[in-house]
Amino acid sequence: MPLSEQEQRLLDEMERNLYQNDADFVATVAGRRGKPNYTLVVVGALLAIAGVAALVAGVITQLAVIGVVGFGLMLAGVLIVLSPGRRDAAEVPTSPAAGGAARPSAARSSWTERMNERWDRRQEGREG
Template sequence: MPLSEHEQRMLEQMERALYAEDPKFASALEGSGLRTFTRRRVYLAGAGFLIGIGLLMGGLVARQTWVSVVGFLVMLACAVVGVTAWRRGTRPAEQPAATPRRRIGGRAGRRQPHPPRRGKVMDRIEERWQRRRDEQGQ
């Protein structure tokens, strides 16, 4: 679940305060551990995929169908784990939403690229939730 704008601002303020107080500690926590973990997971998934191919081929050669099925399942599981780890590792960091450009004289200077459609529905749901909470609080 993505963070709301308020939560993102609060997180950014805390990060800035951490960098200001102790830059050495902040740089140590910057995220290299997660990157290493993701890379290791992708490598293990690749190795498991190769083992699955070996089991599949070995089952075919030995005429043992169950070994081939196990090899295929190992390949499938490793492919899923590898692809999900790869996507998480290569996903760009979420940037805070930019303020929209104002039109001057009825025309915009440059056309802005559309934001990705992926989170549009969740953003609308979150906005509605925030409005309801604000209305109940009054």
């Protein structure tokens, strides 16, 4: 079911306000979309595979120490693969939104208060 024009306008306005008022969040979310570090992915996968092999060897030889080490290797490999790679200093945004200064959390709460007031006015308009 498509959104009505009013709902679409409200959604667009909320998105604009998000970009303006919560620039830190937008910069964080936008920063996650980068190229993965393939070296870390390969190293992590190899560690995980070595961990599986050590775990199986520990079960076969019935030595718990080898199994625990294998599990540790698997865990380390998976964590390396899933960890975000470092970004270059040039890629890190220095200012939050389009050159604007960071706004205090009071500005975010006032935006929330404005949205709550709008909601209350709409509800009053429907009832009266």
